[in-house]
Amino acid sequence: MDDLAFYIFAAISVGSAFGVVVSQNIVRTALFLLGTLGGVAGLYFLLDANLIAVIQLIVYAGGTLILIVFGIMLTSKSPWAEFKPPKGQIVLAALVGLLMFIGITSLTLSGDVNWAARATKTPLATSPKVAEAGEALLTTYLVPFEVASVLLLVVMIGAAYLAKTEK
Amino acid sequence: MASITLPWVQRDTEKLSNYRERAIRLLAIIALAHIPIILGAWLLLDPLSTKPADLQDWKVLLVPPLCLGSIGGMLLFAGAAFAIYAYELIGRVLSAPWVAFVIFIGAIFGIVIGVWLHAEILMTVQRDWMPAKETSVIPVVGIEYDHTVQSIYQNNLAGKSVDFPLIGAISIDTPILAYLMFPLQFPLIRDLVGVGGIIGFISLIPGFGIWWERKVAGRIQSRMGPMRAGGWHGWAQSAADGIKLAFKEDYVPPGGDGLLFRLAPYITFIPPICAFIALPFATAWVFRDLDVALIFILAMLGIEVMGVILAGWASNNKWSVYGAMREACQMVSYEIPMGMALLIPVMTAGSLSLTGIAEAQSGGFWTWFVFVNPWCFLAFFLYYVASLASCKRAPFDLPESESELVAGFLTEYSGFRWSMFFFGEYVAMYVVCGLAAILFLGGWMSPFPASSAEWFIAQANIENGMLQTLVKSLLAANPIWFILKATFLFFVQLWIRWTLPRIRIDQVLYACVQVLLPATMVVLLCNTVWTLGVSENGLNLGWLIALDGIINKILAAAGLLTLLGIVGIAAYGYRNNKKLVGWLAVDQLPGK
Numbered sequence: 001m002d003d004l005a006f007y008i009f010a011a012i013s014v015g016s017a018f019g020v021v022v023s024q025n026i027v028r029t030a031l032f033l034l035g036t037l038g039g040v041a042g043l044y045f046l047l048d049a050n051l052i053a054v055i056q057l058i059v060y061a062g063g064t065l066i067l068i069v070f071g072i073m074l075t076s077k078s079p080w081a082e083f084k085p086p087k088g089q090i091v092l093a094a095l096v097g098l099l100m101f102i103g104i105t106s107l108t109l110s111g112d113v114n115w116a117a118r119a120t121k122t123p124l125a126t127s128p129k130v131a132e133a134g135e136a137l138l139t140t141y142l143v144p145f146e147v148a149s150v151l152l153l154v155v156m157i158g159a160a161y162l163a164k165t166e167k
Numbered sequence: 168m169a170s171i172t173l174p175w176v177q178r179d180t181e182k183l184s185n186y187r188e189r190a191i192r193l194l195a196i197i198a199l200a201h202i203p204i205i206l207g208a209w210l211l212l213d214p215l216s217t218k219p220a221d222l223q224d225w226k227v228l229l230v231p232p233l234c235l236g237s238i239g240g241m242l243l244f245a246g247a248a249f250a251i252y253a254y255e256l257i258g259r260v261l262s263a264p265w266v267a268f269v270i271f272i273g274a275i276f277g278i279v280i281g282v283w284l285h286a287e288i289l290m291t292v293q294r295d296w297m298p299a300k301e302t303s304v305i306p307v308v309g310i311e312y313d314h315t316v317q318s319i320y321q322n323n324l325a326g327k328s329v330d331f332p333l334i335g336a337i338s339i340d341t342p343i344l345a346y347l348m349f350p351l352q353f354p355l356i357r358d359l360v361g362v363g364g365i366i367g368f369i370s371l372i373p374g375f376g377i378w379w380e381r382k383v384a385g386r387i388q389s390r391m392g393p394m395r396a397g398g399w400h401g402w403a404q405s406a407a408d409g410i411k412l413a414f415k416e417d418y419v420p421p422g423g424d425g426l427l428f429r430l431a432p433y434i435t436f437i438p439p440i441c442a443f444i445a446l447p448f449a450t451a452w453v454f455r456d457l458d459v460a461l462i463f464i465l466a467m468l469g470i471e472v473m474g475v476i477l478a479g480w481a482s483n484n485k486w487s488v489y490g491a492m493r494e495a496c497q498m499v500s501y502e503i504p505m506g507m508a509l510l511i512p513v514m515t516a517g518s519l520s521l522t523g524i525a526e527a528q529s530g531g532f533w534t535w536f537v538f539v540n541p542w543c544f545l546a547f548f549l550y551y552v553a554s555l556a557s558c559k560r561a562p563f564d565l566p567e568s569e570s571e572l573v574a575g576f577l578t579e580y581s582g583f584r585w586s587m588f589f590f591g592e593y594v595a596m597y598v599v600c601g602l603a604a605i606l607f608l609g610g611w612m613s614p615f616p617a618s619s620a621e622w623f624i625a626q627a628n629i630e631n632g633m634l635q636t637l638v639k640s641l642l643a644a645n646p647i648w649f650i651l652k653a654t655f656l657f658f659v660q661l662w663i664r665w666t667l668p669r670i671r672i673d674q675v676l677y678a679c680v681q682v683l684l685p686a687t688m689v690v691l692l693c694n695t696v697w698t699l700g701v702s703e704n705g706l707n708l709g710w711l712i713a714l715d716g717i718i719n720k721i722l723a724a725a726g727l728l729t730l731l732g733i734v735g736i737a738a739y740g741y742r743n744n745k746k747l748v749g750w751l752a753v754d755q756l757p758g759k
Contacts (some may be wrong), residue, residue, distance in 0.1 A: 027480055031427065034434075034473060054462045062469025063499070069476055070495045073488070130458050130519045 005046055013039030024083045030069045037061045051130050171523055187251060194248035201241035208233035214581045230346040278371065279647075285364050290451055292351045314352050319345040361454050365443045373593040374405040380661050387665040408586075415582030420482055423579065427481035432580070432587035435474030439594040442467040446601050447521050448646040449611040460521040461513065463600060465506060468557055471595060472498040475559075475566060478588070479576035490575025494566035497556055498675060501563075504683040505553035511546040511694045512536045512606040521602075525610030529644065531619070535609040541729040542694035547607040549687050551656075554599035556675070558592065563666035565672055600656035602650060608656075611649040693729075697722055 016035030023029045037060045046052030085093075137145050212234065214227050249730050250257060260266055303312055350356045378393065381404065385392025393401030445460035447453035457463055472494060479491020513519055515536055516527040528535050537547045556563040567575030577588060604610060615623075620642040624635050641647075670678070 025424070027424070027477070028427065031430070031473075032475065034470075038470075050459045050463075054457075054459045054466055058462055058466035058469055062466050063502070066469070066472055066476065066495060066499060068494075069473070069480075070499070073476075073480060073492060073495075137383055159473075 002046060007045070007047065009039045009042035011039075012036075013043070026072055026083050027069065028082065030065060030072065033068075034061055034065055037065065051133055191248050191251050194244050194251070198241050198244035198248060204233070204237045205241070208237065227346050227349045230343065234343070241440045245549070256270070262532050276300045278367070281363060282368065285360065286452055287505070288348070288351070289357055289360065292348070292357065305370060310474055312352055314349070316338070318346060320489045358454075365440070365454060369440055369443060369590075369594055371595050373590045374409070376593040376596070376657065376661075377408070377589065378402065378405045380664075382656070383661045386667045387662075412586040413583050417583065418579070419583045420484065420579045422482040423483035427477050428579070429584070431474045431478035431481060432584045432591075433474070435471055435479060435591040436587045436594075438467040438470040438474075439591050439598055442595075442598045445521070446598060447525070447605070447610070448649050449644060450522060450526070452611075452646050453522065456520065456522055458520045459608075460600075461509060461519055461524075464598060465502075465509070467683040468595060468598065469502060471591060474591070475576050475588075478580070479566075482579035484578055486572045486574070487576050490572050490577075493675075494559060494576065496672070497559070497563060497565065497675055497679075500679045501556040501683075502551045504679060504687040505550060505557055507684075507687040507691055508546045508550035508553060509602070509606060511543055511691060514691075514694060514698055515539060515543060521610075525605050525612065528609040529612050529616065531612075531616045532609065532614040535607065537607040540694070540697055541726045541733070542690045542697055543607065545690050545729070546687070546694070547603065549683060549690065550607070551603060551659075552681060553679075554603065555660065555663065556679070558599055558660070560596065560660050562667040562670050563675055564664070564669060570669075596660055597653060597657060600660065601649070601653040603656050604652035608652045609648075610652075611644045612646065613648050615642055617643045624698075655699070693725070697726070 013036050016032040016039060019032035020029050020036060037056060039057040040054075041053045041061070044056060051058060208229070212230055298692065303315055332664070378401065381390040382400065392406040395401055396403040396407040419428050442464045444454045445463045446455045447456065447460070475494045476491045479487040479489075479494070482488075512524055516524040518524055518527070524536075528539075532538065536543045555561075559566050565575075567577050569575075572578070577585060579589065617639075620639045623629075623638055623642070629635055629638065
């Protein structure tokens, strides 16, 4: 049953990711991105990582994606903005993608990392509950957490500065 | 007046009655044709036999469709034949006001009892059906299962499952019940049954909500609202509307993006339904008791906006795009105060699971979070205002403001796709009201703790056993309380829509960024201090122990001042109730 669900979510993610790359209409691209993010969230749910799945949905699917679409609608010049990169870029992107693919698959298939040993830890037994995750963030990983929040603050101040009207 | 003689309107009475007779005859023959099927199936399957050898698992595939299905089919066709035969009489009976009222009330009670039985059976299966030592295997597919029909019947697993609150346990113990309960041992089937229950409840909400909204609108505007469809106060209005909408033309603007235009209603409609996956109705009455239920529901409400934006964009119509832009603006900004206001009960309960938060409020209405401290009291109203904006309800219904934008993002939509947006909107309204009920109003807890039932019974001198059980079950935590509270908040949303005027988009953003957001931040901060300072288990901060008394006094003073402030603001608002709109309208135009 879990296998079937895995294949469904994987098919949604990969199919929509392909759509993101191939589609030329920029709003459709955003829609496909929603499919990818949702599919990956589904995979997280299957792994019983509820917190990450839900954060994925609320931050990326519910927040970032809407901001992207909002930005497109505000900035595009014509209603049907086409997305046509030059051929050189397509070749370059395809090369980079191919390299990544070869790298990841060779790493997965080679015996360097013992995936089977890692997989024996069942997600159900080890997945942290929300309270534990929160406690870890505010004790063990406090410095990275604070650095990330300072970074976000800087970004926000920068955005406010850029958006300020000249006087 | 000349009679209209259109060829297709002319009524050939002789032909018509001829058709009627033929239809009745046909239906009666079909109904009678079921009898040999029933008899044959009965002889072959013998579903009432209690001999162990006769209780075979393969019969599960045949007993429900052949025995029950053919009996049901026979009754259906016979009923249809009777309805055509006696339609005049039936029509006269149905149009009497009290009959419609009885149907309406009966439908509500029937649905409640149906849902209750549903939950009761599912809970019994999960609780009582222990995994057996030996498992059986379905031959071709290879799925293992624990309980054969024989063991279900012999261990009385099916019969025990029905336990009525007033009548007591009824042991309906026929092999047919064992056949019907057999599939429920598979988790997938149980999930499907649960999804069926959710979808059933969800399809009730818009049907009832739209009719109710029209009645409320009518009453507030000193008229009656829909009165015709169905008889009693137009109770069938939503059904009539639904049928009308389903038969309308499905128009897709040729200049727009057809794919996105067709897809957008689904993206608006599905996320609010998904929110019901994690929304508990009572302790065990939840499809999946997620530990992150609250964030999950918020995420689902956030994704819903995507559909509205796509709808506006794909319509290729300036009014639609204006509506979509307003929606995007409004949603992205109101999500922040809404999420922060929801953090306050989470912090007070110390749990992110909705079940846990509701359990923390089980001691009567004075332990509900809305009354537990002044900051939660404020947070409830802040959340409610933000939730109005997130459901695009008045006074924040700018995305579809009829008076300025034709219909906003809905301009190009018609027929069934249009109605899907409304389904989504009403379901989302119910979800935010349900959240408010769980987080602030005690969820499925009754206003008085369950232990007070004895006291009530002693005071009122109730000696009748049934009445005593009734009082006890009313005061126990149960889904009725949740539905009542959520429905009341839903009603307040309707009430506000027909009372307050729509505000302008710059006022919407001003209200969010400069009023709601700072207010929520202050309340959040104060609640943090309050929760740390006045904990039920005494003080839980080491360095505060020395200052216990002083801090309690300071907090009490701060709380008192806030309460006085709330009363003062309310009094100010009441005295200046005519001026508020004018005050909001001052100097907020973008050019100034």
